[in-house]
Amino acid sequence: MIRFATSIALALLALWAGVSNASAMTIEQIVSPSGIHAWLVREHSVPLIALNYAFHGGSTQDDPLRAGTAHFTADMLDEGAGDIDSKTYHAKLEERAIEMTFNASRDYFRGSLRMLTENRDEAFDLLGLALTKPRFDVDALERVRGQELAELRRETTNPNELSSRSWWSTAFPGHPYGRDSNGTLETMPRITADDMRSYVHRVFARKELTISIVGDVDAETAGKLIDRAFGGLPADNDLKPVPSIKPSNLGRRIVIDVNVPQAVVTFGGEGVARNDPDFMAAYIVNHILGGGGFSSRLYREVREKRGLAYGVSDQLVWFRRAAVVIGGTATRADRTADALKVIESEIKRMAESGPTPAELDEAKAFIKGSYALSLDSSSKIAAQLTQIQIDDLGVDYVQRRSALIDAVSIEDAKRVAKRLYGGGLLVTVAGRPAGLSSGTE
Amino acid sequence: MNLNRDVFIAAAIITLAVGATPVFAVDDTSAKASHFTLPNGLELVVIPDHRAPVVTHMIWYKVGAADETAGKSGIAHFLEHLMFKGTAKHPAGEFSQVVSRIGGQENAFTSSDYTAFFQRVPSEQLKTVMDFEADRMTGLQLSDEVVLPERDVILEEQNQRVRNNPPARLGEQIDAALFLNSPYGKPVIGWRHEMEGLTRDDAIGFYRRFYGPNDAIVVVAGDVEPQAALKLAEETYGKVERHNAIAPRNRPQEPPPVAVRSLTLADPRVEEPQMQRDYLVPSFMTAQKGESEALEVLAHILGSGSNSRLYTALVVDQKVAVSAGSWYDSTAIDMSKFDVFGVPRQGVSLQQLEAAIDAVIAQVIDKGVTPEELTRSKTKLIADAVYAHDNQASMARWYGAALATGATVSDVDHWPDRIRAVTAEQVQQAARQWLDKRRSVTGYLIKDTSPQAEKRS
Numbered sequence: 001m002i003r004f005a006t007s008i009a010l011a012l013l014a015l016w017a018g019v020s021n022a023s024a025m026t027i028e029q030i031v032s033p034s035g036i037h038a039w040l041v042r043e044h045s046v047p048l049i050a051l052n053y054a055f056h057g058g059s060t061q062d063d064p065l066r067a068g069t070a071h072f073t074a075d076m077l078d079e080g081a082g083d084i085d086s087k088t089y090h091a092k093l094e095e096r097a098i099e100m101t102f103n104a105s106r107d108y109f110r111g112s113l114r115m116l117t118e119n120r121d122e123a124f125d126l127l128g129l130a131l132t133k134p135r136f137d138v139d140a141l142e143r144v145r146g147q148e149l150a151e152l153r154r155e156t157t158n159p160n161e162l163s164s165r166s167w168w169s170t171a172f173p174g175h176p177y178g179r180d181s182n183g184t185l186e187t188m189p190r191i192t193a194d195d196m197r198s199y200v201h202r203v204f205a206r207k208e209l210t211i212s213i214v215g216d217v218d219a220e221t222a223g224k225l226i227d228r229a230f231g232g233l234p235a236d237n238d239l240k241p242v243p244s245i246k247p248s249n250l251g252r253r254i255v256i257d258v259n260v261p262q263a264v265v266t267f268g269g270e271g272v273a274r275n276d277p278d279f280m281a282a283y284i285v286n287h288i289l290g291g292g293g294f295s296s297r298l299y300r301e302v303r304e305k306r307g308l309a310y311g312v313s314d315q316l317v318w319f320r321r322a323a324v325v326i327g328g329t330a331t332r333a334d335r336t337a338d339a340l341k342v343i344e345s346e347i348k349r350m351a352e353s354g355p356t357p358a359e360l361d362e363a364k365a366f367i368k369g370s371y372a373l374s375l376d377s378s379s380k381i382a383a384q385l386t387q388i389q390i391d392d393l394g395v396d397y398v399q400r401r402s403a404l405i406d407a408v409s410i411e412d413a414k415r416v417a418k419r420l421y422g423g424g425l426l427v428t429v430a431g432r433p434a435g436l437s438s439g440t441e
Numbered sequence: 442m443n444l445n446r447d448v449f450i451a452a453a454i455i456t457l458a459v460g461a462t463p464v465f466a467v468d469d470t471s472a473k474a475s476h477f478t479l480p481n482g483l484e485l486v487v488i489p490d491h492r493a494p495v496v497t498h499m500i501w502y503k504v505g506a507a508d509e510t511a512g513k514s515g516i517a518h519f520l521e522h523l524m525f526k527g528t529a530k531h532p533a534g535e536f537s538q539v540v541s542r543i544g545g546q547e548n549a550f551t552s553s554d555y556t557a558f559f560q561r562v563p564s565e566q567l568k569t570v571m572d573f574e575a576d577r578m579t580g581l582q583l584s585d586e587v588v589l590p591e592r593d594v595i596l597e598e599q600n601q602r603v604r605n606n607p608p609a610r611l612g613e614q615i616d617a618a619l620f621l622n623s624p625y626g627k628p629v630i631g632w633r634h635e636m637e638g639l640t641r642d643d644a645i646g647f648y649r650r651f652y653g654p655n656d657a658i659v660v661v662a663g664d665v666e667p668q669a670a671l672k673l674a675e676e677t678y679g680k681v682e683r684h685n686a687i688a689p690r691n692r693p694q695e696p697p698p699v700a701v702r703s704l705t706l707a708d709p710r711v712e713e714p715q716m717q718r719d720y721l722v723p724s725f726m727t728a729q730k731g732e733s734e735a736l737e738v739l740a741h742i743l744g745s746g747s748n749s750r751l752y753t754a755l756v757v758d759q760k761v762a763v764s765a766g767s768w769y770d771s772t773a774i775d776m777s778k779f780d781v782f783g784v785p786r787q788g789v790s791l792q793q794l795e796a797a798i799d800a801v802i803a804q805v806i807d808k809g810v811t812p813e814e815l816t817r818s819k820t821k822l823i824a825d826a827v828y829a830h831d832n833q834a835s836m837a838r839w840y841g842a843a844l845a846t847g848a849t850v851s852d853v854d855h856w857p858d859r860i861r862a863v864t865a866e867q868v869q870q871a872a873r874q875w876l877d878k879r880r881s882v883t884g885y886l887i888k889d890t891s892p893q894a895e896k897r898s
Contacts, residue, residue, distance in 0.1 A: 045492055046831045087757065090747045095817050097824030116824055143756060146786060150713050150763040157710040159605060259709060262600035294525070294537040294547070307593025310601050330601050362542055369544010372495055373561050377832040 025375075027385065027395050032223040034231045038211035039385045039395065040222050043378055049120055049215035051113040051127075052382035053230075054390055056208040057239045058104045059181035061199060066191050068183015070104035070203075072148060073196045077102045077111075079140035081129035086140045089126070098123045100130070104181055107242075107320045108390065109203055113229075114379055117216045124228040131204050132232045136193035145188060152185050159264040159330075159430035162256045166428040167266040167326070170254060171247035177322050205237035206230065212385035214378040244321040246270055250424035255438045256431075263336040263431025267314070267343060268326030269423050272416070274318045274391045281408045281416040282325075283316055287363045288355045289346065289421070290314040290327055295362075297346050302329060308339040325420055336433030344425070351421035354414030368402045474840055475667035476850045479675060481683040482655025486840050486850060487670045488662040490833045496663030497834040498570050499559035500578075501845040503658070504651035506631075507553040507624040507692055507775070513643055515631020518551040519595050520644045524558065525549075526587045528580035533587060536573045543569070553625050554774050555845035561834065564664040571659075571677040578652055578681050581645075588641040596637065599630050607708040607886055611717060615884040616778075618702050619719050622693045623775050653684025658844045662837035695721060695776050702882040707889035713763075716791050717782040718798075718883040722769070722875040724777035726847045733771045734859045735867040736779060736875065740769035741818040742810050742868065743801070744781060748817065751783070754801045761789045761797050774846050779875060791885045802876050809869035823857045 028040040059070045078093070078100055080086040093100060096119040101112045115123035155161035165180055172178030183191070209230060213222050250269050272282040283291075290298035290313045302312040314327025331339040355363070375381045388397050429436060477485045506517045527533030540547045545562035560570045603609045613628050620626030630636070659678060661670045698721050725733040744751045744767025755762040765783035781802070785794040829835045843853045 043492070046827065048827060048831060087748075087753065091817070094746065094748050094821050097821050099828075114828065116827060139757075143760070147763045150784060150787075153712040157712055261604045262597065264605075293541050295534065295541055303594055305590060307590035308597070310594055310598040330605070331597060332600060362538070366541045366544055369542075369563065370546060371544075372493060372563075373544070373546050376834065379831075 025381070025398060027398070028219055029395060030219045030223055032226040032231070034227045036206055036209065036211065036226050036230055038213060038222065038226055039389065040212075040217070040219055041214045041381060041385065042216075042218065043214055043381075044216050046378070047117045047216050048378060049115055049117055049123075049213065049217050049225075050378040050382040051124075051225075051229075052212045052214075052379070052386045053111055054210045054386050055109045055203050055205070055237070056107070056390075057203040057237060058106050058108045059179065060106055060176035060242045061203060061240055062176070062179070062183075063195070064176075064179065065187060066183075066195055067179045067187040068148070068181070069191050069195050069199050070109060071181050071183060072144070072188070072191050073134075073199050074102035074104045074109065075144050075148065076136055076141060076196060077130045077134050079144065080135040080137055081126075082133040082135075084129065085135070086137065089130075092122070092126060096122055098126065100127065102130075106177055106181060110386070112379060112383065120217070120221075120225055121228065124225045128229040128232055131200075131229065134196070134200060136196050138193070141193055145191075148183070148188050149185065152182065152188065156185075157258060159256075159258050159260050159262075162258055163264045163266045163328070163428045163430035166254055166256055166430070167268065167426060170249045170252065170428065171268070171324065171426055172245055172322070173248065175245050175322075176242055177245065177319060201234075202238040205234050207236050209233070210386050210389040212382045212389065214382040214385070242321045246322065247324050247426065249426050251426070252440050253427040253429070253436070253438060255429045255433065255436055258430050258432075260431050261333065262330050263333050263429050263433040264328065264330045265336065265340060265343075265427065265429050266326065266328045267340075267425050267427045268324050269421070269425050271316050271318060271323035271325040272420065273323045274393075276323075278412070278416045278419065279316075280404050281412040282420050284360065284363050284367060284405065284408055285350070285355060285413050285417045285420060286314060286316050286325060287367060288359045289350050293366065297350070298327070298329075298343060301342050301346055302331075302339055306338070306342065308335055308342065312339075312343070333432050334434045336429060336431065337435045340427065340429075340436070347421045347425065350417050352418070354410070354417040357410050360408070360410055360413050364405050364408070368405050371398075371401065473854060474850050477667075477671050477674075479654065479679050481679065481681060482653075483674070483678050483681075484658040484844065485671060485674050485678075486658065486660045486844065487665065487667040488660070488833070488836050488840065489664075489666060490662060490836070491664050494564045494664045495561060495833075496564045496567050496661055496665055497559060497561045497837045498567060498574075499557055499660045499837050499841050500574050501555050501557045501658040501660065501841040502652060503554075503656050503690070503845050504556055504647075505552050505554040506627060506629040508651065508690060509624065509627070509647070512635060513639065513647075514627045515595065515629075515636040516639055516643050516647050517556055518630055519592065519636070519639050520647050521549050521551045521556050521558075522591050522595060523583055523588060523644050524577055524581060526581070526583055526591070528576050529582055530576050530580060531573065536577070539569065539573070545570070551629055552842075553627075553629055554772075555842065557841060557845070559834075559837070567661065567665060567670070568673045568677065571673055574659075575677040575681055578654065578657065578678070581648055581652075583641050583645055585641055588644065592636070592639060595630065596633070599633055599636060602630060603628070604633075607706070607711050608715065608717075610708065611706045611715075611884050611886045614704055614706055615717060615719050615882050618704055618882045618884075619721060619778060621695060621698070623695050624692055625773070625775065625777075651687060653687055654678055654681045655683050656687050658841060660837045660841040660844075662833040662840075690774060692775060698880045701878045703884070704882065705885040705887060707887050707891075709889045711886055711888040713784055714791055714888065715782065715784045715886045716795055716798075716883065717780060717886075718795075718881050720779045720781075720876055720881040721776055722779045722880070724773035724775065724846075725771045725852070726774055727776055731859070731863065731867060732871065734856075734863050735871040736769050737771060737822065738815065738818050738860065738863045739805070739810075739868050739871050740767050740779065741822060742814045743767045743805060743872075745818075745821075750801050750805065750814075751781070751798065755783060755794070755797050759797060761786055761794055765798065772842050772846050772848075791887070795883065799878075802872065805869065805872045806876065810865050812865065815863070815865050815868065819860055819863065822860050826857055 099114040312329035547560045549558040751765040755765040
């Protein structure tokens with residue numbers, strides 16, 4: 001089911017917490033009795049187990065006329081499976097305080113499961129049922145569709161959504177990456193239970209399945225649990241290939257008219273692939289420009305010095321077949337042009353001169369030191385282990401990471417800054433910014 | 442755009458979580474919190490967790506938006522922003538730079554009742570961040586050069602959180618109508634026309650009135666022993682002089698509510714109408730024994746998740762809503778609120794939805810809750826506390842928010858026991874006593890379709 005963040009803005013909850021010494025963490029590579037591979041981190045001090053997993057093939061597998069199928073499926077998987085209907089399934093989860101999530105991104109279908117140790121067998125069994133025998137009962141399906149459509153209607157006047165959707169569809173026209181994973185008001189009504197069954201059948205398989213388990217469990221038990229949930233899946237998936245693509249329409253600006261007091265700006269260009277040798281340099285340079293913390297150049301110039309916005313940042317986003325650098329801000333309509341000018345000039349300055357040696361040193365220190373803090377709970381560690389696996393970084397990545405960061409020289413940083421920020425920007429603005437209109441630079 | 446230094450709306454959620462999930466159902470694991478008071482009045486709570494060599498260090502000031510002078514709404518939150526602008530000893534940006542260099546993270550947030558700042562750092566750096574925090578407790582220096590751009594920042598924050606967000610606008614109007622006398626009726630971020638006039642002197646004046654060791658609670662969770670943390674606190678915070686002029690927080694109290702209130706907010710951007718009703722109910726601090734816990738269980742049974750009464754009745758069975766739920770905020774110094782909300786399906790009016798919600802509430806009042814519902818809700822609430830123990834910063838937040846609103850360490854420690862003790866009769870009684878429409882404001886959010894709407898917004 002979907003839960004709307006209505007009046008109480010629950011969605012905003014900012015998790016900033018933290019435990020777990022990343023580099024001291026021991027990752028075991030285990031194989032289940034039926035031959036499924038997984039990574040395990042044992043942590044016995046709290047009586048819970050966190051599972052995180054990913055199948056290849058997210059919304060890229062959607063038929064364009066039925067965009068949103070993967071996402072819709074994700075929202076239907078806890079709505080009943082096997083001989084358990086939706087109400088009973090939800091009741092069973094809550095009776096044992098089992099937390100189960102499903103989520104379709106562009107490239108992957110990901111899920112998580114968290115339970116108290118004593119409820120592990122029931123939890124993995126319920127997941128296994130959801131993955132292999134989802135019911136897609138018409139009643140539940142129409143209820144969830146109604147929720148999806150309500151959310152999509154709401155988004156039609158939400159400047160954040162309008163700006164973001166416009167950016168992606170313009171950067172990747174006609175490509176699966178240009179489509180929003182959540183589908184549209186046109187496509188969602190078309191999706192049927194058979195579409196979802198077909199999606200499940202093609203995507204949920206033991207091939208290219210990534211599993212991470214963290215918590216109060218040993219290797220042997222973990223293996224048995226994995227088989228309870230995943231042992232019944234077919235061996236092979238059946239995925240549509242996704243062509244590689246670079247973002248297009250760089251140099252364009254698009255203004256979407258919506259009557260809001262504050263305009264929402266999205267800007268971005270071509271990024272760096274995760275397996276590119278320049279990735280770490282790009283990651284560091286981006287951190288210096290706008291990646292986070294209260295000391296990035298964009299934060300200082302846009303927020304601290306000029307008070308133009310509450311937030312401004314940018315980040316690297318990488319897919320299997322494309323990579324972008326993308327950022328955003330929100331600023332009052334009469335000063336949007338000023339904010340954009342500052343952002344563009346900072347990006348240009350970074351492209352031309354790169355960071356200073358002092359900025360590079362500080363960014364390296366932060367990125368190394370803060371890694372442990374970002375792995376602040378068993379669930380987050382499990383999610384990170386899945387990310388490391390799907391990015392194919394190796395089981396020793398956590399240990400190697402600091403050396404990879406240290407290896408980035410100031411020359412690397414300057415060269416990669418030019419590569420990252422010298423290629424032009426696609427800018428989308430939702431709102432009524434004074435003096436700004438759509439056009440090409 | 443995740444770079445939100447302050448997350449005061451999340452503070453409302455922290456507030457929820459304090460009630461909903463503090464600490465610890467598992468009796469045998471982990472150290473309990475230790476609690477100390479320094480001679481200058483500063484309280485220290487230490488929650489050891491040695492899984493990793495990091496600590497979460499938080500300082501909670503017992504001052505929030507509800508302590509503002511009339512006409513100066515938003516100053517508590519504005520000051521929170523300005524606390525990053527430097528002291529005589531450490532110029533603007535130095536603290537943040539040091540935190541960043543040691544790989545730490547920091548943030549701050551404001552609610553009606555408290556203002557908090559925190560850092561998460563390697564444990565050997567605990568003294569460093571305590572030093573900086575102790576310094577800015579009394580050493581803040583502000584000039585118009587930094588204050589004026591920051592005022593533009595909070596105005597943009599208000600744009601982003603409220604003006605661009607119709608449901609948030611509705612929430613502001615409901616609060617303002619619900620609280621007749623309590624300062625909880627004011628938005629934490631402030632009313633915009635007052636925010637526009639806030640000055641450096643307002644900020645410094647507020648700072649001098651409220652910031653001092655005897656108005657602060659330091660919470661340290663992580664890889665440190667209580668005695669070691671105490672020693673570091675004595676060496677840093679212990680040197681700050683007691684502030685002898687901090688007045689106790691005796692705020693105007695609510696009169697007994699007597700009128701059913703309703704309001705409608707029309708906004709041209711509303712594509713999905715919704716309704717929200719808030720009842721004036723006791724917080725943990727103002728409740729009789731067991732009352733607040735009964736309200737927590739009631740909120741869960743009535744409206745948390747897909748097994749709840751509201752969801753099953755309105756969304757699953759009657760199909761009149763796409764979503765529906767309820768929510769109770771127990772963590773407040775004064776009287777608090779219990780919130781019920783719903784989004785109708787297309788073709789269903791808000792009046793029809795409201796009638797359906799009323800029927801669900803009436804049924805709980807008349808017939809009570811089932812043993813299964815009671816057990817399931819308690820299991821879930823208590824398990825959430827175990828999950829929470831997986832995260833040291835969550836622990837620090839719960840103790841901090843509880844103590845900053847007047848509860849004790851023992852109150853937090855024994856929360857699961859009190860939830861276990863809630864009976865079906867208490868839940869029914871809570872519904873009967875508090876979910877009385879005369880205690881409430883019902884708000885409708887609808888689309889403004891008037892010709893002027895396009896211009897106005």
